[in-house]
Amino acid sequence: MIVNISFNIFDMNDTDDKQTNNKVLTFNANKCTNIQLTWTRQDIIDPPPNIPETNENKETDDSDDEEEDEEQEHLDNGFFKPTYSHQIFKEDNIIGYDPLVLNIYMAAGSLTTYLETNYTLKSKNITNVEKELLNVFSKTDAPIPTKDQYIQYIEEKEAKFRPPGTKIHEYSINDRETGEETNYEVYFGRITDPGIVRYHEKLQVFVLWFIDGSSFIYTGDSNWDIFFIFKTVMIDGEKRYGIVGYCTLYNFYHHPSATRPRISQILILPPYQRNGHGKYLLNSIYNYYKNNDSIYGPVYDITVEDPADQFDSLRNHVDLLNIKQSGLFNDVKMDISTLGNSELFENIRKQLLIPIKQGKICFEIFLYSKFIGQSKSHPDYKNFRIHIKKRLYKQFIGDQKDIPDANVGANGEQQQLDPETIEKNKLNAIIELYKNVEEDYFETISSLQR
Numbered sequence: 001m002i003v004n005i006s007f008n009i010f011d012m013n014d015t016d017d018k019q020t021n022n023k024v025l026t027f028n029a030n031k032c033t034n035i036q037l038t039w040t041r042q043d044i045i046d047p048p049p050n051i052p053e054t055n056e057n058k059e060t061d062d063s064d065d066e067e068e069d070e071e072q073e074h075l076d077n078g079f080f081k082p083t084y085s086h087q088i089f090k091e092d093n094i095i096g097y098d099p100l101v102l103n104i105y106m107a108a109g110s111l112t113t114y115l116e117t118n119y120t121l122k123s124k125n126i127t128n129v130e131k132e133l134l135n136v137f138s139k140t141d142a143p144i145p146t147k148d149q150y151i152q153y154i155e156e157k158e159a160k161f162r163p164p165g166t167k168i169h170e171y172s173i174n175d176r177e178t179g180e181e182t183n184y185e186v187y188f189g190r191i192t193d194p195g196i197v198r199y200h201e202k203l204q205v206f207v208l209w210f211i212d213g214s215s216f217i218y219t220g221d222s223n224w225d226i227f228f229i230f231k232t233v234m235i236d237g238e239k240r241y242g243i244v245g246y247c248t249l250y251n252f253y254h255h256p257s258a259t260r261p262r263i264s265q266i267l268i269l270p271p272y273q274r275n276g277h278g279k280y281l282l283n284s285i286y287n288y289y290k291n292n293d294s295i296y297g298p299v300y301d302i303t304v305e306d307p308a309d310q311f312d313s314l315r316n317h318v319d320l321l322n323i324k325q326s327g328l329f330n331d332v333k334m335d336i337s338t339l340g341n342s343e344l345f346e347n348i349r350k351q352l353l354i355p356i357k358q359g360k361i362c363f364e365i366f367l368y369s370k371f372i373g374q375s376k377s378h379p380d381y382k383n384f385r386i387h388i389k390k391r392l393y394k395q396f397i398g399d400q401k402d403i404p405d406a407n408v409g410a411n412g413e414q415q416q417l418d419p420e421t422i423e424k425n426k427l428n429a430i431i432e433l434y435k436n437v438e439e440d441y442f443e444t445i446s447s448l449q450r
């Protein structure tokens with residue numbers, strides 16, 4: 001199968017964003033980008049299914065309403081769209097003449113690429129789509145110049161692709177939609193392995209599309225480790241591999257002779273999300289470092305750099321499940337005083353590599369499960385709420401004299417607030433944050449019961 005990323009520049013931004021000036025139009029790159037995971041020549045649908053025949057069709061068909069937008073985000077035939085394009089195209093915009101089409105094809109395993117476009121650079125005022133894209137694609141394995149050569153590559157060479165690194169785990173899961181059992185393999189590699197660097201150079205473009213504020217890691221630094229998941233399928237009697245997701249970690253030194261790997265980027269490609277792969281990837285990482293020393297010696301714990309909310313949810317789910325299964329929460333006192341039990345959290349860190357702070361979050365979630373459906377006046381529940389609110393206050397407000405935007409009125413105007421109002425605003429902010437915490441904890445508890 002081939003990963004086919006298709007930019008359909010016919011698929012313009014909302015009418016408001018459209019600037020019609022000598023037929024120069026502004027397109028939202030996220031909306032006009034279609035990504036498809038394909039494995040064989042047959043998967044390359046020409047043109048991709050949602051490309052309208054002409055730009056006029058699209059313009060008059062102003063049913064590019066929300067329903068259609070949603071459809072665009074979940075296309076058939078393995079097509080999907082990026083969440084972010086601003087690191088490739090300024091402000092997510094592609095400015096171009098009508099008509100413009102760009103499809104990007106990447107082989108599912110090797111990530112060999114072909115950029116297909118009818119784009120013509122007629123003026124320096126329009127986006128040089130190909131140039132912007134070439135900036136973020138591999139220089140070592142630059143995109144193949146013609147579609148025929150690309151198809152030939154898929155037919156003759158893709159089957160020979162083997163994942164880089166060392167296989168450390170395999171698992172099977174039933175696809176949520178088809179119910180079909182599929183096999184997956186997890187690979188590990190160090191950045192000092194040239195095969196890992198070369199493969200990562202092709203893969204890294206995905207973090208720009210799917211992780212907000214991400215940037216390429218500096219692979220000249222030897223402290224990076226990478227874990228990959230590959231799907232395996234039999235095609236024409238041969239075992240074939242397709243990338244599902246990956247995670248980069250940086251190994252920090254921890255005094256006196258330990259390593260502290262920090263998760264930098266973790267991504268499961270959209271067609272595979274919410275199918276348990278994130279869970280398998282994170283557990284493979286934990287298991288690997290439990291059983292293998294890293295650069296500076298045994299692994300102390302595994303931390304995370306700037307986690308996104310989605311990742312926090314995954315991590316809370318995985319960590320709480322692991323702690324429960326380890327039995328370390330058996331017989332603990334079910335009130336917030338347990339958070340002061342440093343031996344408990346130290347054991348969680350040692351056995352499961354979960355940092356102390358994260359172990360405590362897991363206990364908060366575990367404790368919260370006791371309060372679901374309880375009266376708000378239950379003393380333990382009340383103490384729990386006070387504890388979380390204090391933690392949030394310290395975390396988000398701390399010693400700050402003011403909360404962000406406290407001096408900004410409802411209409412954005414600057415206003416002088418008296419200390420009492422500022423304090424009230426701070427408390428309101430904490431109440432809102434607390435509500436989010438309860439919601440997140442509830443979600444984690446529910447997901448563990450499914």
Ligand SMILES: CC(=O)SCCNC(=O)CCNC(=O)[C@H](O)C(C)(C)COP(=O)(O)OP(=O)(O)OC[C@H]1O[C@@H](n2cnc3c(N)ncnc32)[C@H](O)[C@@H]1OP(=O)(O)O
Nearest residue numbers: 265266267268273274275276277278279308310313314447
């Ligand atoms: C440090 C960083 O890199 S932060 C950036 C993290 N990466 C991203 O945001 C990129 C886009 N997202 C992704 O790549 C993926 O969705 C990930 C890595 C966040 C999660 O991987 P997935 O394979 O989708 O998660 P998986 O199916 O294993 O989920 C296991 C459990 O984690 C929780 N979870 C995972 N994703 C989410 C989510 N988006 N929202 C809420 N809960 C979630 C759920 O409890 C889920 O169980 P459930 O599906 O039965 O409810």
